[in-house]
Amino acid sequence: MLFDDASADFHGFFERHYAELARLAYLLTGEPDAADDLAADALLALRRRWDRLRAAEQPLAYARGVVANLARARIRSSVRGRRRVALFWSHRSKRVDGPDVAAVVDVRAALDRLPFRKRACVVLRYAFDLSERDTALALGVSVATVRSQTSKGIAELERMLGTRVAGELVADRRNR
Template identity: 35%
Template sequence: MRGSSRAGDEEGYVDYVSARLPALHRAAFLLCGGDGHRADDVVQATITKVYQHWRRVARSDNVDAYVHRMLVHAVIDEKRQPWARVRLVAAHRDGAGGEPYAGVEDRGQLVGALRRLPPRQRAVLVMRFLLDRPIEEVAEALGCSVGTVKSQSSRGLDALRDMLSTIEER
């Protein structure tokens, strides 16, 4: 009896991760400021934790929200690690590697602008507008007030508009 429950848990986990992996990677890519390698690491850490705690995750009212919160925390935790400060890859990239949005014309400009935002503003914008999470959920995930999420959204969007309009003027 216990074995069949575990098999059902694993099947549910595999189904969930298989369906959501591309979206998790896109979110991580943007949260990591366009660093595809770092995004891969963060997604791997997140889905590992999701596996470890799948029964609790699966019982939550909103599994996507729970996993997105885990993803944001993985980005924050990864930045705290001493090895995260060491760059092991060259700054120049040849565009290979299957990064998300590879076919979108303005992807480089948007990702570059997101990269220049402070980490909290970037996290707020990605969660609010890419992941379409409610303000209250973003506040809870980031451990701040709803007002802070609103002000960070406003400041982040203003900064993005300024950066992107400067690029268009060139």
């Protein structure tokens, strides 16, 4: 099967960014099974508009925004407040990869307790190393909102995890 230029271009975009979008979906929802579905749904939505989007300045920012919106919709429709946390813990995989399993579980649980916008800002800024501008583009908010929500999110993480642990997370990302 031969690809036209748009199909080949989209295929390249898919290959370069699918894993990142799935990881973003996982970090936003905490649901490993849903992450692939959300990334695929986002890319399907992009494919339908690819002729317009490939000419855009930041198609990846648009893709991240679609994933964030799909993740938000999934969270809102599945549960509210404490029920969401309970659902996550009862359905999550028991296996967690990483060098310090207890720390990973603590950070994951702390992220789950953050409101969606704060969580999205913290995840995009520190887990994905996006600039404030790129985070704002992905979430469709102002740079000032990103600054505010990130600051408040880090402050809440510090309260939950302790200043030293949260500070190490932020410092580790800044020193890369």
